[in-house]
Amino acid sequence: MTDSAPSDFARRSAEINDLLCVLNVLTWDARTQMPPGGSATRGGQMATISALARERTLDPAFEEAARAADGDPAAAQALEAIAALRRVPEALTRDLATLKTEAQEVWARARAASDYAVFAPLLGRMVDLNRHLADALGYADHPYDALLNLYEPGLTLRTLSPLFERLRAHHVPLLRQIQTRPEPRTDILRRHYPAAAQKAFSLAAAQRFGYDTLRGRLDESAHPFEISFTRNDVRITTRFQENFLSGALFGTLHETGHALYEQGIDPGLTRTVLASDLTGLYAVGGASYGTHESQSRLWENRIGRSRAYWERHYAALQGAFPEQLADVDLDTFHRAVNAVRPSLIRVEADELTYDLHIMLRVELERALIGGELDVADLPAAWNARVKADLGLDVPDDARGVLQDIHWSSGLFGSFPTYTVGNVMASQFYDAAHAALPDLEAQLAAGEYAPLREWLTEHIYRHGRTFTPHELLVRATGRGLDPQPYLRYLTDKFTGLYDLAPQESHA
């Protein structure tokens, strides 16, 4: 094998990578540009490309090429992905895809009518198929582990459950204490903010973080997302609401975090197995859903909602919205974008209660997959949990168990990655801080390159070379550890709400 002629393994990997990237182009277009009439034939086109990617990955010649590519660090990953794909019968893959289409449609109707009974039979079938999937994939302790492993390789309930218990034991009392304090003003975020000015400010903010628009672009879509077609074309979307400032603003910073990860992957990994997941689950080149989420959360919350950030940039925001923010001082604004308030809807939740929404879902989906909870009993279990954790009564299923698209899409096991991402974000931040003594001064000066470069060096450039655990240990010296995250939240909200010292929670 010479350097100039790509190996058979490299050539075949590139082809599969191209197919997965093309699938992402088709997805991006479908969500941002496609006229409504195009959806049925687009579905067929995407199914064709998916099937080809699967066919090429399971081609015995690819396995042979991977076995022959001893020196290539991607070969082991390819063989693992091949084995995982092989374990899932094609009929099950097809059944899941078919049910997903039907279940999403029925779910949308059920949610509109707030009628869980309409959705329940479909959900029952979806749970059954996901239990079959878990059996096909294999697990040691609990079928949920098999599904979790799809999104967060190596993570199991054995690690996750105590972690979540510790978070709940921290979050709920902290929330109760916050609720004893006066509520900050948030009405100022609900004034009229023209979309064009929001877009200009958000895009400039993304670029300040280092988002390279020569290799990306910001568009609008109903549900914001980041998607990449190699590191050279990494797109983000947001949704501008003219009566709500922070949605698009922090949404853009969130997607920018995902995009920085993708744009920072080593150019040498382009079109290799180390920049795409061969099982076709990932629209990303990063190590896992959780690792990816750690970066969106880090840039959105840790940086974007920090006092230092707004000390630096609030004047510019006031310049963009002079009338809307004329009577709002920095302190009021900073408290508004960090206001904690229990709410029924996950996607509207603040930084603290968000984890409670996640943990609730994880507990319930784990019980469904484990056969410990019946689909018929799900709404009652949901509502009881909301009452216990958030102190709220769920008035109807649309604002309760029917609010998320995930279960109708067959995504069981992906919810934990949101909170795992929060935990990792603080671990990475603390490690960067330890390595960069001037970090706080740099951030205060609006210099984001040093942090981004540290993250690139320790996380982004590696793509999928390491498992999330390996990556964490290499970058921070430890596995998943909630301590930095809990300390960050405690410090932040103790300060923001003038609470009594919170030693016991962190």
Place this chain on the structure above:
Amino acid sequence: MTDSAPSDFARRSAEINDLLCVLNVLTWDARTQMPPGGSATRGGQMATISALARERTLDPAFEEAARAADGDPAAAQALEAIAALRRVPEALTRDLATLKTEAQEVWARARAASDYAVFAPLLGRMVDLNRHLADALGYADHPYDALLNLYEPGLTLRTLSPLFERLRAHHVPLLRQIQTRPEPRTDILRRHYPAAAQKAFSLAAAQRFGYDTLRGRLDESAHPFEISFTRNDVRITTRFQENFLSGALFGTLHETGHALYEQGIDPGLTRTVLASDLTGLYAVGGASYGTHESQSRLWENRIGRSRAYWERHYAALQGAFPEQLADVDLDTFHRAVNAVRPSLIRVEADELTYDLHIMLRVELERALIGGELDVADLPAAWNARVKADLGLDVPDDARGVLQDIHWSSGLFGSFPTYTVGNVMASQFYDAAHAALPDLEAQLAAGEYAPLREWLTEHIYRHGRTFTPHELLVRATGRGLDPQPYLRYLTDKFTGLYDLAPQESHA
């Protein structure tokens, strides 16, 4: 074979069709949305999809399936396409693709420097490869016929040459006569026309013709085009110049004509061989380049530049641009958008001199491919022809032989289809007129549905079911016939320029 289970041939055809449509999505995105950094990896993705489409088409199982699909009218076409693809060695396809990339780059530099010598060696190699391609494809009389046949199946120089001679014999004297008359004002089109108002008017005009934006959308691109991803998603682009009104306006009507064709293809042909060219040359589901061009020209020129059109819609245009058009009456505007004036640049040419630009190119490319003209002698031959037909001196090669991208892209044999389209457009229009006695009254009333429905019935819905010749004969009772086109031009410009009767030319 039952109705409910698609045949192996149908299934395989659908897969190939999907790949070709996906290639179109990638092309559209690259030309309208893609950030510049994405181009290299996008090239790899497109090459992968192209290669897969070729592989699937040449898969012996597909040929077998086509032979087994006796009852399917698409099977014969599939077998023909397979045979055509087989005739071209894969090495030649690859060499052409490689040279195209290099030649386009060198051509762009040569044009910028107006230095033909830089481009000549590349052009020489491109001519050589196209002669090899012609040999591989096969022909009876002249190698040019083999290339022409790619874009206009069945058409040969034997038919084309006398047709073109007749057009030149008509156009040149008519042009000379027009040049004896006072020039109409055209400065009014060069006022400041804001892009947003241009876009709104253009899109409304496209929709009035029947362009369905539930199955399409209008975007901007450097070079306007229409592209489809099945009849359910047919997109058009245009380029707005704020100092030139008619570019985007008539450009949009032109692309709308292409789009009406694609949107009018029978739904039953979706994902079949009869809605895509398996050789991968066509980004279209129509019968040929010329047939497609007949529709863009018909809607742009025959309808969009007609007196009746502007009698109906000029008030709305004045409403969109009240200051710019306040002092311009209908008559002045109508003469301006139909002004005939020899110019050096094809894409800026008027309806009459456009054909002269085309015929010049066809004559020269035919001679290059036939070995009758040396690449070194091309500029002199170009300039002589421009002098003879248009009466102009070519000041530099940038405004002469280097102006078009076609030859650097390896497109030899496609130029004739522009003029063939003009000829067909008038044949189709006359046939529609004969069938619809109220057509002129309908057009005067702004009712475009009857004409569009006739065209759909006789042309659009058939997709690639018939050859261009079969389609013409079925719809008009005759093969390619310049008589209706010559009469249309004579009548139109005799009226617009108050010329003496032109009996002899038509």
